Structure formats: structure tokens, C-alpha cells
Amino acid sequence: xxxxxxxxxxxxxxxxxxxxxxxxxxxxxxxxxxxxxxxxxxxxxxxxxxxxxxxxxxxxxxxxxxxxxxxxxxxxxxxxxxxxxxxxxxxxxxxxxxxxxxxxxxxxxxxxxxxxxxxxxxxxxxxxxxxxxxxxxxxxxxxxxxxxxxxxxxxxxxxxxxxxxxxxxxxxxxxxxxxxxxxxxxxxxxxxxxxxxxxxxxxxxxxxxxxxxxxxxxxxxxxxxxxxxxxxxxxxxxxxxxxx
Amino acid sequence: xxxxxxxxxxxxxxxxxxxxxxxxxxxxxxxxxxxxxxxxxxxxxxxxxxxxxxxxxxxxxxxxxxxxxxxxxxxxxxxxxxxxxxxxxxxxxxxxxxxxxxxxxxxxxxxxxxxxxxxxxxxxxxxxxxxxxxxxxxxxxxxxxxxxxxxxxxxxxxxxxxxxxxxxxxxxxxxxxxxxxxxxxxxxxxxxxxxxxxxxxxxxxxxxxxxxxxxxxxxxxxxxxxxxxxxxxxxxxxxxxxxxxxxxxxxxxxxxxxxxxxxxxxxxxxxxxxxxxxxxxxxxxxxxxxxxxxxxxxxxxxxxxxxxxxxxxxxxxxxxxxxxxxxxxxxxxxxxxxxxxxxxxxxxxxxxxxxxxxxxxxxxxxxxxxxxxxxxxxxxxxxxxxxxxxxxxxxxxxxxxxxxxxxxxxxxxxxxxxxxxxxxxxxxxxxxx
Numbered sequence: 116x117x118x119x120x121x122x123x124x125x126x127x128x129x130x131x132x133x134x135x136x137x138x139x140x141x142x143x144x145x146x147x148x149x150x151x152x153x154x155x156x157x158x159x160x161x162x163x164x165x166x167x168x169x170x171x172x173x174x175x176x177x178x179x180x181x182x183x184x185x186x187x188x189x190x191x192x193x194x195x196x197x198x199x200x201x202x203x204x205x206x207x208x209x210x211x212x213x214x215x216x217x218x219x220x221x222x223x224x225x226x227x228x229x230x231x232x233x234x235x236x237x238x239x240x241x242x243x244x245x246x247x248x249x250x251x252x253x254x255x256x257x258x259x260x261x262x263x264x265x266x267x268x269x270x271x272x273x274x275x276x277x278x279x280x281x282x283x284x285x286x287x288x289x290x291x292x293x294x295x296x297x298x299x300x301x302x303x304x305x306x307x308x309x310x311x312x313x314x315x316x317x318x319x320x321x322x323x324x325x326x327x328x329x330x331x332x333x334x335x336x337x338x339x340x341x342x343x344x345x346x347x348x349x350x351x352x353x354x355x356x357x358x359x
Numbered sequence: 360x361x362x363x364x365x366x367x368x369x370x371x372x373x374x375x376x377x378x379x380x381x382x383x384x385x386x387x388x389x390x391x392x393x394x395x396x397x398x399x400x401x402x403x404x405x406x407x408x409x410x411x412x413x414x415x416x417x418x419x420x421x422x423x424x425x426x427x428x429x430x431x432x433x434x435x436x437x438x439x440x441x442x443x444x445x446x447x448x449x450x451x452x453x454x455x456x457x458x459x460x461x462x463x464x465x466x467x468x469x470x471x472x473x474x475x476x477x478x479x480x481x482x483x484x485x486x487x488x489x490x491x492x493x494x495x496x497x498x499x500x501x502x503x504x505x506x507x508x509x510x511x512x513x514x515x516x517x518x519x520x521x522x523x524x525x526x527x528x529x530x531x532x533x534x535x536x537x538x539x540x541x542x543x544x545x546x547x548x549x550x551x552x553x554x555x556x557x558x559x560x561x562x563x564x565x566x567x568x569x570x571x572x573x574x575x576x577x578x579x580x581x582x583x584x585x586x587x588x589x590x591x592x593x594x595x596x597x598x599x600x601x602x603x604x605x606x607x608x609x610x611x612x613x614x615x616x617x618x619x620x621x622x623x624x625x626x627x628x629x630x631x632x633x634x635x636x637x638x639x640x641x642x643x644x645x646x647x648x649x650x651x652x653x654x655x656x657x658x659x660x661x662x663x664x665x666x667x668x669x670x671x672x673x674x675x676x677x678x679x680x681x682x683x684x685x686x687x688x689x690x691x692x693x694x695x696x697x698x699x700x701x702x703x704x705x706x707x708x709x710x711x712x713x714x715x716x717x718x719x720x721x722x723x724x725x726x727x728x729x730x731x732x733x734x735x736x737x738x739x740x741x742x743x744x745x746x747x748x749x750x751x752x753x754x755x756x757x758x759x760x761x762x763x764x765x766x767x768x769x770x771x772x773x774x775x776x777x778x779x780x781x782x783x784x785x786x787x788x789x790x791x792x
Contacts, residue, residue, distance in 0.1 A: 123615050142573070144571065148574060171564045171567060171568065172564070175568055176504075176571060176572030178501065178502075185458045191555075191556075191564045192568040192671070193573065195503070196572055210561070211556070211557060215496060217500065233554040233555040249554065252554040253554050255496075256540060272550060273542045291548075293541060294542060349542065350528055350544070350545065351546050353381075353382030
């Protein structure tokens, strides 16, 4: 498992033209190394990645206001721990897209595998298709908008942030939820422990409208229902033991 | 004449009574208290006719260690193989974390964060800081990842292999809650599995992601609680770990169910040879470094770990005791809490008179991080010198030159676990004569 140290030969990156990295020629280490350059936002703010072919760890650890367009499907952890950058996947994403994102925007034009946006602290993750199980698991402040459905155990132990599901949600939605808020337009197969439906008040409709607009989803907020923590399991009590 | 039952002894009866009264299992700090085969069951064979020793104080016996040189641009170069185990801010006060950093830095070794992230006190005072990457990802921040000197992916700990973290509400203060993005006062139950990977194939991809994020600069450790050690070590090494941290069941915890601590996992002595065997079979012994923790208390334990094939050790409970935990002068205060100096293990409660396992500002102020750091540095120096005394007596010019051949066991159980002969015999249980 040795790191490659060869500098990346991209197509004339500059502040005015788009840098293009073909991953059938370059490797992920070269791409990420170039994207981590301290002056990347000034010298090459726009990037295009071609032939990702499901490779893992593409555009991870970005910490600059750059735009990365990825033409194709990506593997695990694309845009992991993203800060400030805008990453768009023109394809499907593997496990843990935008995991632990801090800020910026990550958009998946297709579907996302498990654990999309896991533990993310901030920023906006948009999945235009559907997201598999554990979408938003342990989310810590991120906003996630899913155009289709989400799989089981989504927002498990969600601590903060908002999860918007324009389609249906699978089993055990919001299990062991802390303070994350969940909006679902379609059906919910089942709610997890300590997750309950809550009243949709004006402030919730307003924040949902903002999230949908930011994600570019043409849905009516009035058609959604809100879910959150009943806060019954925050402190252990023997009478709640059967809920765990 | 009163006769106490061996099955229903007083402690067992008290446990049943407590459970019946409270309806909740017992939660405590520390590691396994039961007697298990341990390093005390091993002895060194000092040199005599067939081996010759080195002169104490005159001939060199080096103690330095390099951790993580398999892939990282910047491996850790430590002056002593005694490192500080992962302990969280939250479980410990900020001043305690600072003291650990000060003490470790003074003697040229590393300290480690814990669940809940990295504090400025700790980073500021730690020359070598290992940043833990835990299932909860509380406080996980890529900036801190880049500021760290190494990354430790935690799969488990010896006190509770298979269990997640626990921090009770009385320690979830405003600062702790803020760092962990939790409501104040909740009984925090951390996840026991990582949220975005499962199994060794995923771990390999996760390790690569962390390397990519940090540009392959930092060693990546994998920490496991001792249970199926042989297989876990093989899988972790093959997944790409630079360093494996192996924590036996005597390893401490800030808060865990007593039944978990006492009944899950295996002793450090039983786990260490399995780990070495796994690495040797992969051709990775000494290439993937092995850090062992769980009941390491003195230089003899350190030397025995080295002889059995470890590259370094980590101390947690012993480090807290060095800072001042369970100090005799606090006995009266411990007794007010229903304990006594030498017995206090309610580290989960946040009422620690020593000011170490607490978030209470008044209690925390009792620990002077400069004094605490100095005490810890003294202790690590003593441990290191004790190990050197033993190594020289065995004729070894470096602690890493100690070997199983230098050891014998006092009991059949220890001989079988450590895979060294029973003292006075050539018999290693389980191996052909």
C-alpha cells in the first residue's frame, strides 16, 4: 500500500479554465494531492474528473472553495470530510458519500449506497435518486435532501441537522434519534426507538421550503410530515428498558 | 461458626441486592478486577554462565521505538516504548488531558485522544498526539485529523470488546456536549460499530481514505479489544494498518457495565502471543508495530511485553494513578463516596476527589497539570529504567532485543498462554517437547 508521489499532470489548470483529470491515466492519490494544494482555490478552482469507474476515496479531504465535477460512478467515501468544496457526481455513489462532511455541497445525480452523509457535521448533501440504508447515520449537523427513497435505519442516532426524504423511508427511521429533524413526503415503513411524528408548524414548513429550494427539488412542503426524538431515552430509566 | 459461601459470597449477595433495589446494572470505571493469568506469572532468566549481562549504568540499553514506518511519510519516533492510551476529554477533565500531554512530551512519548475529539489543551501540550477515530465520530474534524501525528481507528477496547462508549449525563457538561453535538445531560451511549464500514475489506478502503485525506503523512493505527486476537490482528494488518494496538481485558474504561468488564474479552497475557504469531505468519512482525495495553503497571510488565514481541505498550489506569488517582491523602473523601483510597473506580460518576475523571470545575481545579505532568513523566522514566535493568540483566542492548527465550512461567496457565516454559522445565503446554 505505497503512496504514489508523482505530481499530477492535469490539462493546464488555471483560474479561468477547468482542470481535467482522467482517472484512467492518473490515480486517485495524484488527484487528491493536487486538490489539497494550499493554493488550489486561486490557481485552479474548477475541476473535472473523468473515468472514475467506481474508484474509492475520490476528492476526499478537500478544504478549499473549488468545484469538482465527476463524470461517472464513484466508489466508497467520495467527498469524504469535505470542507468548503462543491462536488457533483454525475453518476451513482458508493458507501459513505460525503461522510463526515463539514461544509460545502455534495450532489449525487444518481443513487447513493449505504451511509450517505454519515456523521457529517455541516454542508448540504443532495442525492437526486435514492439512498440506501443508514442514510444520515449519526448525522451531526448536515442537511441531507434525498429525491427518492431512503433505506432502513436512516438517521440512526442522528444528533443534529435535517434529513429530507422526498420519497419513502424504510424500517426504523430515526432510531435512537437525538436532535436531528426528519421530513418525509412519502410513506414511512416504521419508526425506530424513540422516534415520533411531530407537528409540522410554520417554522418547519419554512425551513423545509429552504432546503428543498437549495436542493432544487420541486416538492410542496405541505405534503411532508415531520419526525423527531421523543426524548424518552435520553437518560436511562429501568421502565424504558424494553425500548432499547 | 459463620461459613461464607464460595458461590454466594458477600460481593455476589451485594450485587443481587443492588440490582433488586435499583433495576439497573452496575456501571463503573477501571478494568477487570478478577484474578487472571498476568505478567506477574512470568519471570526473566537473568544471564549467568550461558549468557552474559550488560553493565548497569555503563553499557547502553536503548529504549527508542519507531511506530508506523510502513506507509507514513512521518512515523512517530519515540524515546520510550511507554505510550499513553486513548482517554477522552469528557471521561477526563481538560486539565487531566493537559497533564497527560505534558508528561508524555517530557519523556518523548505519545498521548492519545479519545471519544469526543481533540482539545486545545491536549494538542498544545502533546509533542506526539494520536487522534482516535471511533465509531461515534464525536468531534471528528478533518482539521484535527491533519493536526494529529497519527490516526488510531478504534474497533474496540479490552474492557469491552464489542461494546460502544458510555458517558453518563452528569459528565455531559456544556463543553462536552458542544464538542460531541449532544444535548447537555444525556446518558451518552456511543455506537459500537463504525457507521460507514463493516469488516476487513471495508476497513482497507477506510484506511486508504484516511491516508488520502492526510496525504499519506501519518501512521494509521488500528486498536482492537482482545478477544479473537489471532484473526483480528491478521485482518487488521492485511487491511493496511501500520500499527496495531491490542488492549487486554484488564484495560480500563471510564464507564462500562461491570458484567461486561469482567466477562468479555481475554487477558492481555493470552492475547499478546496470538498477535505476534499472526504478524509473524504474515511476515509483518516488527514491520507492523504492536502496541500492547491492559494492565501494564511497571517496568517488569513493559519488559515482559517486549520479550513476548510487542514494540511498545500503552498505559491508561497506571497513568491516572501517576497523576494522583486514588491518592492516600484523599481517603476521607473517597470514603464519603462509599469507597476508599486504593479502591475508587466510580470514574463514571464525575465526582472524583482527585479532579481527574470529572467535569466539575471545582474538582477539576484540584489537579495541577504541571505537577501532574511531572508525576507522569517520573513514572514513565521509572518504568523505562526498570525495563532497562531487566534487559541489561538479560544481556540485551535494546529493549526490543528481549525475547521469549528470556522468560519462564510460574504457572501452567501462564506458560500455555505466554508460550514459554514452566519454570524449571522445558515444558510449554500445548507444544511438543
